[in-house]
Amino acid sequence: MSGVSERGASLPHGNRLAALLEGWEPASEGAALMRIVTDLYPICRSITGNGVRQSLQCLSREVPLALHEVATGTPVFDWIVPPEWNIRDAYVKDRSGRRVVDFQRSSLHVVGYSVPVNRRISLEELRSHVFTLPDRPDWIPYRTSYYRETWGFCVTHRQLAQMTDSYYEVVIDSTLEPGHLTYGEYRIQGATDEEVLFSCHACHPSLCNDNLSGMAVAARLASHLAPLELRYSYRFVWVPGTIGPLAWLAANEETLPRVKHGLVLSCLGDPGGFTYKRSRLGNTETDRMVEYVLGISGATFEVRDFTPTGYDERQYCSPGINLPVGCFMRTPNAEYPEYHTSGDGLDLVKGDALAVSLSMLLRVVEALEANQRYLNLSPKGEPQLGRRGLYRSMGGTSGSGREEALLWVLNLSDGEHALLDIARRSALDLKVLAEAADLLVGHGLLRPLK
Amino acid sequence: MSGVSERGASLPHGNRLAALLEGWEPASEGAALMRIVTDLYPICRSITGNGVRQSLQCLSREVPLALHEVATGTPVFDWIVPPEWNIRDAYVKDRSGRRVVDFQRSSLHVVGYSVPVNRRISLEELRSHVFTLPDRPDWIPYRTSYYRETWGFCVTHRQLAQMTDSYYEVVIDSTLEPGHLTYGEYRIQGATDEEVLFSCHACHPSLCNDNLSGMAVAARLASHLAPLELRYSYRFVWVPGTIGPLAWLAANEETLPRVKHGLVLSCLGDPGGFTYKRSRLGNTETDRMVEYVLGISGATFEVRDFTPTGYDERQYCSPGINLPVGCFMRTPNAEYPEYHTSGDGLDLVKGDALAVSLSMLLRVVEALEANQRYLNLSPKGEPQLGRRGLYRSMGGTSGSGREEALLWVLNLSDGEHALLDIARRSALDLKVLAEAADLLVGHGLLRPLK
């Protein structure tokens, strides 16, 4: 189809994106992604606090994202922004003064939002504040208690078994005070104000696949798209789970009608195949496009219907919001053994898995950008393509793939069919159809709609 | 889900029906049903006459049904109520004076609506008035001639083979005179005037599965529902086939828009699996609900599309009536060998089969009662369930089935989805969803629609 793309020069976005994907180097992109994940890993994040701010600062090396602060007590729909939580240190010391549980070694050791404590307590009492995974004795579980005041430690089951002293010194040097909820946002203005939203949760402590992978991929995606000329505007948000998207939604209700597509990003670095969970609406252009791009990619993938459990698509797809937002993952939450444990560490996610996830998202963007509706300006019969040099001059022979693409685009460009519809009916590649449409526009036989 | 039903106390219908089903004793219920069938069995019914009246009196021991009388000659749509037929005795006597065919031994021996006869006739002439089943030589066939005046006897093929006299005395002591068509009706007033209709034909003589089973099940169903507080009103009609529903429809045209659901009941005592024949409309709430209840019951069943042959759904689903009325059976008419023969006797139907049929209908009623539409009153994002004690306080763990039900009900209660729709999308039990809805209503997060 090389002969078709002569006019492509006037479509820098398509070409630039295509060029980006053609020159894609998974190894170097993977290394860049892993660097971000590795930088973020030690930071203790929660739904508020300095860990979130520090993480967003770290991401701002990739894209100049803005930090938004929402004050404790601010109502967001049915919720209220909680107090801000910060933690400096935490440990359990045995009789000999040795830290047998040490927050400095893993941010997972403290139950998120633990209130301060500084006491000597019996092993028996301590046990009622300790969480382990008996079935996975070497992994630390991940636990939080955002909306009920308590404190606790998460330790490996083996660790707990070795705690045999009668009394322990227990310290959690945390604060839970009025402050702010912080989220990051970055927006790329396109030719139109219609938006594509990417959202990822940024509240989990040292867990890599869930969701440092999503945070890193979103940042790199933003950084790749920023310099391109794009039809859509693109918005990226890094938000604490649940309360974060609610805060963003509450602050941006006027923007929502312009959100035409959206994806929640999570679990993008594990070795599993792709999983796309449809939006609540279920058959939006977003849903059909992600399925289409995965389908022609050759990758292993699964498409699932919406459920009201999972990630922040729960909020974006609540009945009063109901955005066309799906969830793009590899192995879904709770379906891999390391989920919500220290097993979800730097070994679980791989640079090439992250890089392929990112390139798949770029392909989705490329396809959404191309997926226009056109109007055939010569709809009665076929236009005479031969006169315009678009058709073989010698009759009796078979047509080329390019002719087929031209005929499909002309035939279905009645205002009812976008290129994705034509791709599905014709089994031709959307890219090939987009090139054909481009050529027909150049010959005055077609015009883009809206 | 026991923890969820604390508010159930304010829903007596649900609880009472659930309690009824939980305490269900197939053996005693089956015995009660068989008693009714056994009482009705010897009575000679037809589309009019004292046999119908006597049968309805018998049923009135279960529910205080009303008898309606429609005079001969009354036009009902395209039909006219025929003369009333009554029969006291009938026989064929041989030369020795022995009754070789005796109506007193089986009401099937006389062709329904036979005109009176009292003659000595040749075997040859008699043969032209005698019906047998050569392939089933021990069974008496069932024949009628409502709308063409004639007379006849139905006998076993073996019986006929033994009739070798040249002449026989033939007596049918019947009357065919102006009178009335009789049908029974019983109505339970619910909280609304929207009705669920149960209809069964009551015109067959000594045939058990078709349709003493339907008559008995309808009576017991009415008797079980009568004391409950119900959302719908329930109407039961015991009617002679074809002309009966027509007479009822003609007399109740104003009621028809209030009939939201309906089932024709027949063949409910044989050992076969269930058969549900959809209404003509084909995808009504009735149709989907019966299929749903059968589906989760674990019973063997088959669902078929509507056809204009069969039972009185033919009339309820005629194009000018077109009610959401399906037909609920075990083995359908004409698909078991005993159909319309004396083989359909007291041995064919069993108490436990009848009792399971009845409990399945109670489950359908329970589900229809529960199947409301609700409106999420906090539709932007999820409401904060934790604040209300409806959500685990410890994050990082998996949710419970109850939480899942709450989230599904909230997410889909947009006015478009009834609980059945939510059950089908979520694969959760409608009962569990109803309990969740109840709980959410109690917390002011949901309200029932209409």
Place this chain on the structure above:
Amino acid sequence: MSGVSERGASLPHGNRLAALLEGWEPASEGAALMRIVTDLYPICRSITGNGVRQSLQCLSREVPLALHEVATGTPVFDWIVPPEWNIRDAYVKDRSGRRVVDFQRSSLHVVGYSVPVNRRISLEELRSHVFTLPDRPDWIPYRTSYYRETWGFCVTHRQLAQMTDSYYEVVIDSTLEPGHLTYGEYRIQGATDEEVLFSCHACHPSLCNDNLSGMAVAARLASHLAPLELRYSYRFVWVPGTIGPLAWLAANEETLPRVKHGLVLSCLGDPGGFTYKRSRLGNTETDRMVEYVLGISGATFEVRDFTPTGYDERQYCSPGINLPVGCFMRTPNAEYPEYHTSGDGLDLVKGDALAVSLSMLLRVVEALEANQRYLNLSPKGEPQLGRRGLYRSMGGTSGSGREEALLWVLNLSDGEHALLDIARRSALDLKVLAEAADLLVGHGLLRPLK
């Protein structure tokens, strides 16, 4: 069903068509069709010129079709009618004066629309004007160049291999001058002005399956239908490919809303199974009916979705025309090896294949004629068929197929369902339903709609 058709006498079209099909003699019909093909075979056709006129004259022995002439230069939508091409002779002579390529032996030897030439040229130059099929060394390819002025010869690969002289005398005695485009048209006026369109391309030279088969079958179909009383009007056009239907469409825009059905006919004489390619609309009555008729015929067939490549359905189904026109074939274009070569000669097509194709089209016509919508005039309950002698008088027995047909027609004749819909829901034959409808109309229980 013989008992049902007593009223058929008033429906001459149905009976006459049925009689035609009952008395169908494939052998004599096949012989007639092969005679037409054989007569047309030697004529050199193109998209204009005397070959087309001569071919249409030949067909006018079957039906009195009209010849339409459209002048060169006439605009038809995006196209312009090209100059008229005629050819008297063409050859390549070797040094000894022997015609090594001779147009008199096959009209395929000259590239269609070749400009005149009369030169002595080197073998090397000649080779650049010669087309062969290296993979099929004994077949002459078919090539044209309607819209770019050039000349050329098509020869077998073996022929070319034997041309070893250095120079050849090359003569094409053709003219390419202002003139006319010619097409044939024949119309049968039915009881209504609603039309069924049959279109076939008439521009290919000595190629039998593509498309002398279509031309011959269309002519015989027209000749069989002409004497019948029909509900629809029928229009047949024999047109040069692409520019022909465009010219017809441009001249008949006012007629188009009356075209309710249409079929492009091609490739009807090869031994393959049937192929039906749906219209662009995809689910029109035409599409459903052809599929239905093929389905009940027992023939091997395949149904395909519309594509904008193929025959003149490309024009009839362009977005600004969008007629319910499918394409009826046996083996589709380009899917048999002889396609567009001299292999598509008199040996490829058989009389019986042509005759069966024609009878299938007659069955489609018969079904379209019968496929009316009716209104049940007694829609509340079933009408009393027994009173009218339409129903068994003895109850308890099974109904007949006729009764079933009557009940289906009554039940679904609500204005929404045509007989085809009833046939598909009931699995009864459309013919049987048409007879039942006829009977019910006769009894005042039904009336045809519109």
